[in-house]
Amino acid sequence: MKPDVLIIGGGLMGFSVALQLVKRGTRCKVLDKDSAGRHASGVNAGGLRQLNRHPAEIPISVAAADMWHNIESLVDSDCDTRFPGQIRVAENAEDMQLLEERAAMVRGLGFEHEEIIDRDELYRLVPALAPHCKGALICRNDGYGRPFHALDAFRRKALSLGVEYHASVRADAIEHNGNEWCVSSEKGEFRAPVLVNCAGAWAARVAAALGESVPLKPGAPMLMITERLPRFIEPVIGAASRKLSFKQMQNGTLLIGGAHMAELDFEHQTTDMDWAKLALSARTVMALFPQLENVRIVRTWAGIEAFMPDNLPVIGRSSRSPYAYHAFGFSAHGFQLSPVVGKIISQLILDERTEFPIEPFNIQRFCKR
Amino acid sequence: MKDHYSLVIVGAGPAGLAAAVNAAHHGLDVALLDEQPAPGGQIYRAIESIPAERSSLLGAEYQRGSELVSVLRDSSIEYYPDTQVWSLNRKLEIGLVCSNTAAMITANQILLANGAMERPLPFPGWTLPGVMNAGAGQILFKAHGIVPADGVVLAGSGPLLLLLAWQYLHAGVKIKAILDLTPVHNHLRALPYLPRALLAGHYLMKGMAYKKELKRAGISTLHNISELRASGREQLESISFRQNGRQHVLETELLLTHFGVIPHTQLSRAAGCRHDWDSSQQCWRPQLDEWGNSSIDGILIAGDGGGIGGARTAEHAGRLAALEALHQLAKIDQRQRDRLGRKDRKWMREDLHVRPFLEAFFHIPGKLLRVPDDGTIVCRCEEVTAGEIRMAVANGHSDSNQVKFQTRCGMGPCQGRQCADVVENIIAATGGDSIARGGHYRGRPPVTPLTLGQLASLYPEEKE
Ligand SMILES: Cc1cc2nc3c(=O)[nH]c(=O)nc-3n(C[C@H](O)[C@H](O)[C@H](O)COP(=O)(O)OP(=O)(O)OC[C@H]3O[C@@H](n4cnc5c(N)ncnc54)[C@H](O)[C@@H]3O)c2cc1C
Numbered sequence: 145m146k147p148d149v150l151i152i153g154g155g156l157m158g159f160s161v162a163l164q165l166v167k168r169g170t171r172c173k174v175l176d177k178d179s180a181g182r183h184a185s186g187v188n189a190g191g192l193r194q195l196n197r198h199p200a201e202i203p204i205s206v207a208a209a210d211m212w213h214n215i216e217s218l219v220d221s222d223c224d225t226r227f228p229g230q231i232r233v234a235e236n237a238e239d240m241q242l243l244e245e246r247a248a249m250v251r252g253l254g255f256e257h258e259e260i261i262d263r264d265e266l267y268r269l270v271p272a273l274a275p276h277c278k279g280a281l282i283c284r285n286d287g288y289g290r291p292f293h294a295l296d297a298f299r300r301k302a303l304s305l306g307v308e309y310h311a312s313v314r315a316d317a318i319e320h321n322g323n324e325w326c327v328s329s330e331k332g333e334f335r336a337p338v339l340v341n342c343a344g345a346w347a348a349r350v351a352a353a354l355g356e357s358v359p360l361k362p363g364a365p366m367l368m369i370t371e372r373l374p375r376f377i378e379p380v381i382g383a384a385s386r387k388l389s390f391k392q393m394q395n396g397t398l399l400i401g402g403a404h405m406a407e408l409d410f411e412h413q414t415t416d417m418d419w420a421k422l423a424l425s426a427r428t429v430m431a432l433f434p435q436l437e438n439v440r441i442v443r444t445w446a447g448i449e450a451f452m453p454d455n456l457p458v459i460g461r462s463s464r465s466p467y468a469y470h471a472f473g474f475s476a477h478g479f480q481l482s483p484v485v486g487k488i489i490s491q492l493i494l495d496e497r498t499e500f501p502i503e504p505f506n507i508q509r510f511c512k513r
Numbered sequence: 514m515k516d517h518y519s520l521v522i523v524g525a526g527p528a529g530l531a532a533a534v535n536a537a538h539h540g541l542d543v544a545l546l547d548e549q550p551a552p553g554g555q556i557y558r559a560i561e562s563i564p565a566e567r568s569s570l571l572g573a574e575y576q577r578g579s580e581l582v583s584v585l586r587d588s589s590i591e592y593y594p595d596t597q598v599w600s601l602n603r604k605l606e607i608g609l610v611c612s613n614t615a616a617m618i619t620a621n622q623i624l625l626a627n628g629a630m631e632r633p634l635p636f637p638g639w640t641l642p643g644v645m646n647a648g649a650g651q652i653l654f655k656a657h658g659i660v661p662a663d664g665v666v667l668a669g670s671g672p673l674l675l676l677l678a679w680q681y682l683h684a685g686v687k688i689k690a691i692l693d694l695t696p697v698h699n700h701l702r703a704l705p706y707l708p709r710a711l712l713a714g715h716y717l718m719k720g721m722a723y724k725k726e727l728k729r730a731g732i733s734t735l736h737n738i739s740e741l742r743a744s745g746r747e748q749l750e751s752i753s754f755r756q757n758g759r760q761h762v763l764e765t766e767l768l769l770t771h772f773g774v775i776p777h778t779q780l781s782r783a784a785g786c787r788h789d790w791d792s793s794q795q796c797w798r799p800q801l802d803e804w805g806n807s808s809i810d811g812i813l814i815a816g817d818g819g820g821i822g823g824a825r826t827a828e829h830a831g832r833l834a835a836l837e838a839l840h841q842l843a844k845i846d847q848r849q850r851d852r853l854g855r856k857d858r859k860w861m862r863e864d865l866h867v868r869p870f871l872e873a874f875f876h877i878p879g880k881l882l883r884v885p886d887d888g889t890i891v892c893r894c895e896e897v898t899a900g901e902i903r904m905a906v907a908n909g910h911s912d913s914n915q916v917k918f919q920t921r922c923g924m925g926p927c928q929g930r931q932c933a934d935v936v937e938n939i940i941a942a943t944g945g946d947s948i949a950r951g952g953h954y955r956g957r958p959p960v961t962p963l964t965l966g967q968l969a970s971l972y973p974e975e976k977e
Contacts, residue, residue: 179911179912179914179915180915181915181918182914186918187918292918292919293919296908296919300908370965371925371926371962386977387977395921414785416602416604417600417958419600419608419617419968419971419972420971420972420975421975422968422971423615423968423969423970423971423972423975424972424975424976424977426965426966426968426969426971427969428977429965430965430966430969436965437964437965437966437969438964438965438966439964439965440926440962440963440964440965441959441962441963441964441965441968442924442925442926442928442959442962443924443928443957443958443959444957444958444959445957
């Protein structure tokens, strides 16, 4: 049966959009050139972070946090989520001042989720931390989930409600013939009146096929994971003036990220680790947790993600067609936003408006004046 | 250690030793890296330090190693024992840990001579303490003179099982039984290869001699065994198995199993070399030309790591790969390479005559490879069972990587070394697919774990 909406990209964004649409009775089809979760959505760090978001993202991130806290009602699985908070530590007086300014700015926007904690509370929450830290910024209802499980839950729920999904189908040419889109692939043609571009790091190609040029840069942030350890830390840790994201996962392993990039061969979808940068990450971890010196790293990897020059996503209607929509460019922080993005795009398609402030994510911001 | 060499060789077994000696002989600067504390590889393990008495128990084939190793000691080769290679890429960068410090070195040519590992084959109870690989039993014997005190049952399929039984017999170990899981119809499968195997008949003769001696000593080998199962509460107490339709139970606290050997492909995989499924050897092996060149320029592979051929073949292949490295580095021209390699090529061809026969004779039944029992653990690190893997496949996770993401199978410290092939076999069987299409785990370096402290010691000049 011909779908009402054709979604390019079977990552979290694609399935989140499909799920919200099918819940409102819309027939959807999702295409992915690889397998579900092969890219950013399946291999990311799983961080559910409102903390330290760009002001433009705060409203949707806060809405997404609400959805994550009730994720089981949406996808019948808790996606292995935990909410022990996320913390950004200050290692010196300047760090502390930066964080205080940040907290004041967020309060000024009318939000309460980020707060300053002093040294005593920091060490109460994170006794394992090296003793030199001064205090921190915290978001107490932040946390983390397990990305591949989340994606699997979204996919299975969407499929159970009737969404059609085709793996190993790459959308190549895209044409509009007056009243519907025709997407061709090596596996045949797919038609639908409405098209959604959730193609992650490849979204610029889809946008280009719609006549829109966007300055998307694919990048491959690296992560590393250690052997399992007895639980010694609850919240997710970042630092005010270092590249770090550090958490002990559900099973006791430590997941270490630092926004450092692997060398990416985009054509072949392969990455080479940059060991000099991973060594930096290791030194950062040891500065904050010197007791981890002999812990073994068992794996490192990188995921391919879409980065925009302003690190803000593109979410909204195409500038070229009222029947095409974009949701891409999440610049390494889209996991947390994924549930609300589905809501936004489905509202735009079905209600022609959304309750969320999405103007900052308009694709037109990249149009040359 | 320097940060660059003309030739870096990984592995100081027969292939690596022969290659290093040959290359150094022609004036190349060579670094030879090995994770073990002493040269010799698996087969000649502890060759320099072993007491004479134990060495003679291991047989003449073992003693051959001393010659190779003494040449190494007299050469200009920079030999680094206790050195773990944890990464390799197509830019010919080698990540290693030596004396608890990590380093990244480069080479113009790299020879992987890192040998074979025992084929992991899960069966019910295989993770119980008291169940070990025959290879591990042999290592304990060679390196430390440790043999089972209270007797042992040997089970599986393959020449090593026989060799170990013979060595144990001579060391005075009580062998309670040898359970041969090779199906009888393999005899038929192997028959067509017999004439060619007879050209390397000394291998067959040796095998027969071992068998005869074991028989004379009153050790019973039970053939055509299936449904092997190890049981016990905290540790192995008994094993059960089926023979000719009848169920048997044997009490034992130690079971050594062996199901053949397969190439160690972690490093060649990490570098991105292309691999093919070899249905005769029932394993993946890197694509190699006759000189040992892999699909990546500058990476050569010799010995069992390139496909199972045994120690003699490994030596020949090592010398040939060294010639190829010399040729690539313009130390010798092609004509010299061909001339210098002629004998080794001939001997290697002759040595390999026995292989097709052995491979057919010890062909592991597909049913065993597919781990029929749902409750059997496949991934020891993460304790994932065959049933969980089949469940993931049923839920639409149709390749190894998806199964890994879903179940954590292969995400432990062994990096999937132990379960990769098993998972592929299970997926292939579930989906009616061929193993070659099921796909392999994507490599996630480091190939072997390295500590945060070791990683932190790398590139000390790099700043945020
Ligand atoms: C290493 C890493 C760590 C991260 N950590 C976090 C974190 O802690 N918290 C957080 O919030 N976010 C994090 N992110 C970001 C987050 O993972 C992404 O923003 C999010 O998953 C994007 O989802 P997506 O569906 O847009 O992209 P993807 O998951 O990449 O999905 C896009 C899909 O589109 C398919 N596709 C592309 N082109 C075509 C075509 N022409 N035809 C068919 N299919 C096509 C691709 O194959 C792909 O599967 C991280 C990202 C990475 C890489």
